[in-house]
Amino acid sequence: MHTRQHLARLVIGIWSIALVMLSVATAQEGANAQPSGEIRIAIPTEPVNLDPRLGTDSNSQYVQELVYSSLLRIGGNLEPVPDLAESWENPAPERYIFHLREGVEFHDGVEVTAEDVKYTFDTLRDPEFGSSFAANYNAVQEINVIDDYTVEFVLDSPFAPFLYYMNPGIVPRHLAEDEGHNLQSEPVGSGPFEMTEWRRGESVTLEANVDYFEGAPRVERIVLVPIPETTVRLLELETGNVDMAIGIPNENIQAIRENPELAIAEGGAAAFHVMAFQNERAPFDDPLVRRALVHAIDKEGIVEHVYYGLFPPAHTPIVPTSWAHDSTVSQYDYDPERARELLEEAGVDPEELSITLHTWNRDAEVQIATIMQNQLEQIGIDASVSVKEFAAFRDDINSGNYDILIMGFGRQTDPDSHLYTHFHSNQVPPAGVNRWRFSNERVDELLEQARVEVDQEVRKEMYQEIQQIIASDVPYTPLQYTTIFLAYNADLQNVTYPTYLRLFDLAKNAYWAE
Amino acid sequence: MLTYIGRRIALMIPSLFGVTVVVFGIMQMIPGDPAVYILGDQASEEAVQALRRRMGLDRPLLEQYVAWVIGILRGDFGVSYRDASPVLPVLLGRFPATLELMLASMVLALGLGIPVGVLSAVHRNSVIDTVSRVFALAGHATPTFWRALMLILLFAFYVPIFPPSGRNGLASIVLPAIALGSSMAGVIMRLTRSSVLEVLSDDYVRTARAKGLRERVVVYRHALRNALLPVATIIGIQVGNLLGGSVVTETVFAWPGIGRYAYLAMMQRDYTTVMGSLFLFSLIYMVINLLTDLSYGWLDPRVRYG
Numbered sequence: 001m002h003t004r005q006h007l008a009r010l011v012i013g014i015w016s017i018a019l020v021m022l023s024v025a026t027a028q029e030g031a032n033a034q035p036s037g038e039i040r041i042a043i044p045t046e047p048v049n050l051d052p053r054l055g056t057d058s059n060s061q062y063v064q065e066l067v068y069s070s071l072l073r074i075g076g077n078l079e080p081v082p083d084l085a086e087s088w089e090n091p092a093p094e095r096y097i098f099h100l101r102e103g104v105e106f107h108d109g110v111e112v113t114a115e116d117v118k119y120t121f122d123t124l125r126d127p128e129f130g131s132s133f134a135a136n137y138n139a140v141q142e143i144n145v146i147d148d149y150t151v152e153f154v155l156d157s158p159f160a161p162f163l164y165y166m167n168p169g170i171v172p173r174h175l176a177e178d179e180g181h182n183l184q185s186e187p188v189g190s191g192p193f194e195m196t197e198w199r200r201g202e203s204v205t206l207e208a209n210v211d212y213f214e215g216a217p218r219v220e221r222i223v224l225v226p227i228p229e230t231t232v233r234l235l236e237l238e239t240g241n242v243d244m245a246i247g248i249p250n251e252n253i254q255a256i257r258e259n260p261e262l263a264i265a266e267g268g269a270a271a272f273h274v275m276a277f278q279n280e281r282a283p284f285d286d287p288l289v290r291r292a293l294v295h296a297i298d299k300e301g302i303v304e305h306v307y308y309g310l311f312p313p314a315h316t317p318i319v320p321t322s323w324a325h326d327s328t329v330s331q332y333d334y335d336p337e338r339a340r341e342l343l344e345e346a347g348v349d350p351e352e353l354s355i356t357l358h359t360w361n362r363d364a365e366v367q368i369a370t371i372m373q374n375q376l377e378q379i380g381i382d383a384s385v386s387v388k389e390f391a392a393f394r395d396d397i398n399s400g401n402y403d404i405l406i407m408g409f410g411r412q413t414d415p416d417s418h419l420y421t422h423f424h425s426n427q428v429p430p431a432g433v434n435r436w437r438f439s440n441e442r443v444d445e446l447l448e449q450a451r452v453e454v455d456q457e458v459r460k461e462m463y464q465e466i467q468q469i470i471a472s473d474v475p476y477t478p479l480q481y482t483t484i485f486l487a488y489n490a491d492l493q494n495v496t497y498p499t500y501l502r503l504f505d506l507a508k509n510a511y512w513a514e
Numbered sequence: 515m516l517t518y519i520g521r522r523i524a525l526m527i528p529s530l531f532g533v534t535v536v537v538f539g540i541m542q543m544i545p546g547d548p549a550v551y552i553l554g555d556q557a558s559e560e561a562v563q564a565l566r567r568r569m570g571l572d573r574p575l576l577e578q579y580v581a582w583v584i585g586i587l588r589g590d591f592g593v594s595y596r597d598a599s600p601v602l603p604v605l606l607g608r609f610p611a612t613l614e615l616m617l618a619s620m621v622l623a624l625g626l627g628i629p630v631g632v633l634s635a636v637h638r639n640s641v642i643d644t645v646s647r648v649f650a651l652a653g654h655a656t657p658t659f660w661r662a663l664m665l666i667l668l669f670a671f672y673v674p675i676f677p678p679s680g681r682n683g684l685a686s687i688v689l690p691a692i693a694l695g696s697s698m699a700g701v702i703m704r705l706t707r708s709s710v711l712e713v714l715s716d717d718y719v720r721t722a723r724a725k726g727l728r729e730r731v732v733v734y735r736h737a738l739r740n741a742l743l744p745v746a747t748i749i750g751i752q753v754g755n756l757l758g759g760s761v762v763t764e765t766v767f768a769w770p771g772i773g774r775y776a777y778l779a780m781m782q783r784d785y786t787t788v789m790g791s792l793f794l795f796s797l798i799y800m801v802i803n804l805l806t807d808l809s810y811g812w813l814d815p816r817v818r819y820g
Contacts, residue, residue: 054597200608201769225768227680228778229679229765389545389546
């Protein structure tokens with residue numbers, strides 16, 4: 001009898017708990033009112049590691065770039081601009097001297113000095129420390145503190161892209177060496193915002209640093225909220241629970257543009273996809289055949305179908321935002337007739353040509369490959385698509401076991417970072433990532449010279465010649481320049497998003513309309 | 515009783531050992547090299563090999579496995595491939611959120627499934643029965659992520675009663691709990707219904723009715739207890755589904771639990787974290803099944819543990 005009553009009570013109890021939960025839940029509705037002076041930004045995933053020397057994912061970097069200042073930053077034209085270093089000299093090709101701003105303080109009030117700069121880069125390049133950025137500093141021989149505000153880098157040979165690698169956040173030595181302080185979760189920098197709270201999996205809160213050396217930011221607080229699911233991220237923006245969302249799917253851009261309460265900011269282009277040939281494999285070893293196949297590809301059609309016409313077609317590997325971009329390179333219009341003529345000239349019968357398009361299992365890549373297959377078939381080529389998991393795809397393309405590959409490239413800074421490892425003949429895998437096995441003596445020579453040339457105008461001419469040769473020889477052809485979109489509440493003013501995946505300018509300048 | 519519990523716990527040891535073999539084996543079968551994922555598509559072969567060495571991925575499989583198991587025995591689940599933080603403390607830090615969501619889902623599933631199941635059985639083929647069976651089937655047959663997105667659209671967007679995501683107060687748990695728990699509610703409702711129907715045709719129920727007892731007493735005092743035995747069994751099994759469903763639910767609702775963390779780790783081939791999460795999930799599953807087995811004795815006095 002006792003237990004029976006027990007059971008009945010249990011069932012009723014469970015019911016009442018559920019009802020109470022529901023009523024409490026309903027009562028809490030509307031508690032999310034937005035205090036002025038705060039911007040809530042939805043990001044795709046939670047930051048991993050907030051130490052700028054270690055955290056490499058973009059979500060960690062959102063926090064790092066707001067909390068930390070660096071020696072130099074990367075500007076809107078992908079050129080180095082002053083940050084903690086107000087100026088620098090280059091007295092000899094392999095010597096760089098940086099002059100720091102005086103009186104800049106970390107968020108704990110301790111002054112930033114040349115010692116902190118030396119310490120940051122010494123740990124970065126120390127293999128024991130385990131930073132993924134260590135290889136960027138292979139050329140650095142030693143770092144010398146000249147006085148509190150002057151620091152010298154000595155390279156073992158001239159290396160022009162060096163300045164681009166001066167952008168990691170400068171960490172406070174006194175805290176980095178303190179066993180009781182963990183910079184990976186409690187970052188302390190000298191940037192425009194100070195991190196005050198990190199609730200794991202929920203939010204990261206940043207408060208304005210009123211003493212910031214370029215002046216205090218206009219908003220008091222920035223809260224980053226990780227929301228993995230894109231639909232939900234957008235819904236949170238539309239319902240006003242967040243004020244800004246990063247990582248908006250291309251198919252939603254049009255709808256957001258039509259929504260008067262929202263606005264879109266577009267980041268500078270820095271990414272692109274390529275169609276690349278195995279340049280050692282017949283018939284792709286003949287530039288005529290490669291040009292013919294590029295004529296057979298409708299880049300605008302691909303952009304229209306895969307990217308809703310949002311991006312411009314691409315013709316050279318250096319992105320348009322870069323100072324080294326050359327817009328005068330040869331372009332190959334979509335012209336199936338011309339493709340057939342060129343193939344004939346090369347002595348190749350398209351009807352007898354059988355090509356496999358290799359790619360990996362990411363949506364954009366697979367869509368592009370499928371459209372290309374169709375376009376190649378239109379000039380009579382028997383084309384098929386092979387989609388593999390990334391590691392297997394990578395093994396194939398590294399060993400040259402493919403006809404044509406389709407893949408994407410991410411953020412680009414100095415032109416050397418992409419061109420050297422992808423086009424120098426000594427960079428065929430495993431040494432580098434010249435997976436197209438392209439070899440051109442003039443390109444090799446120019447790449448080597450441009451690496452050590454410190455005059456940016458001269459370098460620019462060299463990179464433009466390289467781009468001309470690549471466009472004419474077409475070891476690969478870029479398809480489109482992709483940007484990243486950011487959607488925000490239209491009441492936010494002064495939202496700028498000049499560089500790819502960078503919130504720095506935005507966080508400093510944006511504010512709420514009254 | 516205590517000996518029984520002791521024996522069951524002892525039996526969990528070989529099972530958990532089996533879990534380690536399966537979990538480790540699955541990880542080896544998944545295509546994709548963590549080093550490639552960490553370094554990205556532009557990394558050279560040399561850099562990838564160097565990272566593999568640092569991560570210990572170049573060591574023989576058996577050696578990697580033994581090292582992992584010894585670590586677990588010491589309570590050390592290894593460090594994350596992604597951010598080098600120790601796996602276990604991170605998982606434990608996220609455990610309360612997952613536990614909260616699972617409990618809320620179970621409360622919903624039992625609180626809805628059992629009474630509605632009984633009502634359905636008692637009023638067999640009535641409107642109540644038909645409607646609740648349709649809902650049970652829908653709850654059981656629709657994918658969790660779809661239910662989750664529909665719930666968000668309906669109750670966070672068109673009729674904004676609940677927040678669409680996050681873990682902020684009680685309101686925020688309602689939608690995830692419904693999304694996750696409704697499949698289990700459907701299963702429990704259907705099982706309770708058929709089980710009550712079966713019991714209602716038993717001799718002792720006829721006897722009870724013959725004694726002149728009121729129908730309510732017959733159903734709730736006599737039939738339901740016995741009808742709940744198979745339901746208790748299925749609860750244990752359904753917990754496995756809840757754990758699996760929590761991965762999707764937590765990801766859609768940005769709920770900061772283990773499921774979402776495991777999903778993220780999987781996407782980034784952070785094998786140590788994925789293995790740690792799977793091991794922890796298996797352990798939770800076993801403990802809950804032990805608890806359901808123990809509940810038999812309470813439901814049915816004939817069950818004795820010896």
